[in-house]
Amino acid sequence: MTSSSNCAHEVLAVLAKDLRSEYRTRYALSAVLLFAVTALAVVSFSVSPYSLEADAQSAFLWIVLFFSAMSGLSRSFVREEEARTAMALRLAAAPEAVYLGKLLFNITLQGAVVIVVVPLFLVLMDIAPAHPGLLVWAAVLGTLALASSSTIVAAIVSRANAKGALFAVLAFPVTLPGLSSAIRATTAALQGAVGRARAADDLRALAAYSVLMIATSLLLFDFVWND
Amino acid sequence: MLTRCARLLTGLKWFLGVWMTVVVIAAFFYAPAARNLGQMSRIIYFHIPAAWVTVLAFLVCTVYSAKYLRSRRAEDDAAASFSAELGLLFCVIATVSGSIFAKAIWGSYWNWDPRETSIFILLLIYGAYFALRSSVDDPARRGSLAAVYGILAFVTVPLLVFVAPRIPAVQSLHPDGPILVADGGLDMDARMMTVFISSLAGFTGLFVWVFSLRMRAWHLVQRLAHRQED
Known part of the structure; x- marks a missing residue:
């Protein structure tokens, strides 16, 4: 009991530390967000004369989101190594707590990007999603x-x-695997005509993928972190 | 004891050479051509075993990676990387041979058929694995980072099997009809079956043989390095 609450405490402490240092510099957020908005603008003005099919739209959306994630999500760990604070973090917290804290920070960062990019995408590409609820689920998962x-x-x-x-x-x-499921679920949400059952399958695959990745990472993280 | 073991291994090596020769000859002259695909169907004796070895090598790499993380012996790390090297080689063989076959039968070298997607991702994983290995200097750290990445990539492969057939581009062009029946059974002439199974066994043997050669060479290099230190 004490150890689990202690671990949760450490996770939140790591998250709070990252959030605070991000708030002070706003380095990752501004880099990722500007990248995402730039990429979105390029997509939008290069295809705006044409009305695209739903599958092309969702592919564009996830390409933008994937590469903005690629541009910023590595910062959380790379910064620790560059600032030479990794050793202190190793001493201060358990590996699992560090992993979960960084994971929560990355979810927050990517979530902030999604909250800005998805509505902007809908506005710029002039899309009325057929199933808004499904779109939200696809974005969250x-x-x-x-x-x-x-x-x-x-x-x-x-x-x-x-x-x-x-x-x-x-x-x-x-x-x-996760990206491809997300694209398919988003296509279903934008199209509407497609059966909801298939989209539900994709969302389930997406959730299963996340659980699998997090579980595997928790098992393996110690080997990456303490070596 | 050691000499008897070595003699047995030499015998096995020669046996493997004869076996593969017979398989190659039989694939062209003994096995009949499939009904719809004609002479093109002979690819199955080389393409599918190569693809099988690709996956097998990935599995072996994962097992040795897990062993390395437990034991921290440099030998296991070397074994994992040798297995991945062979996997990459057979992956390229399977991709190129399949691509030529696709051009001959379906009219284009590449069209993101689900199995093409899967093997392309395997190629990417192998490539990323070696990119990671080459960018770490410290051997111990290289071993554990590569092992973690190998296991992580291996875990996603079953999901890929679920996801790849659902990618909307095209439905599979791979010939299910003449070779694989829809319910997963095999529909082959007895002679085709014999050659096919023999070829699978031969390719597996080839993998094991080259893998053991690499391991022996690695042990020799280690021993020499120790002797120079002494």
Whole structure:
């Protein structure tokens, strides 16, 4: 009882530390958000004369979200290594607490990006989603999937040499099952005509993917962190 | 004891050479061509075993990665990386041979058929694995980071099997009809079946043989390095 509440306390402490340092510098948020908005603007003004099919729209949306995640989510661990604070963090908190704290921070960061990008996308591309509820679910679970796969990859990358270039290379094959399910669920939400059962299948696959990634990461994180 | 073991291994090596020769000859002259695909169907004796070894090598790599994380022996890390090297080689063989077959039968080298998607992602995983290995200097850290990434990637592969057939691009062009029946059974002539199974066994043997060669070479290099230190 005490150990579990202690662990939750540590998780929240790591999250609060990251949020505070992010609030002070706003480095990751501004980089990721500006990247996402820039990419969205490029997509929007290059295709605005055409009305796209729903599957092309959802593909564009998730390409923007995926690459904005790639541009910023590795910061959480890379910053610790660059600022040489990783050792202090290793002493202060249990590995699982560090992982969960960073995961929550990445979910928050990517969630903030999604909250800005998805409405902007709907406005710029002039889309009225057929199933708004489904779209929200796809966005929430897709955010969870992106954050859960990229947190452990970020931890791996922060211990390697070519940090920036390596992150997308390592994350893409691992993220692809989640990304593809998110694209399909979003397509169903935008189209409407597609059966809801199929979208529910995709959402379930997305949730299963996130749970699998988080569970595997919790088991493996110690080997990345304390080596 | 050691010499008898070594003699047995040499015998097995020669047996494997004869076996593969017979399989290659039988694939062209003994097995009949499939009804709808004609002579093109002979690809199954080489393409599918290569794809099988790709997956097998990935599994072996994962097992050695897990062993390395438990034991921290450099030998296990080397084994995992050798297995991944062979997997990458067979993955390229399976991809290229399948792509040529696709051009001959379906008219295009590549069209994101689900199985093409899966093998492409395997290629990406193998590529990422070696990119990660080459970017870490410290051997112990390289071993554990690569092991973690290998296990992480392996865990996502079953999901890929679920997701890939649902990617909307095209439905599978892979010939289920003449070779694999819808319910998963095999519909082959007895002679085709014999050659196919023999080829699977031969390719597996080939993988085991080259893998053991790599391990022996690694042990020799280690021993030499120790001797130079002494």
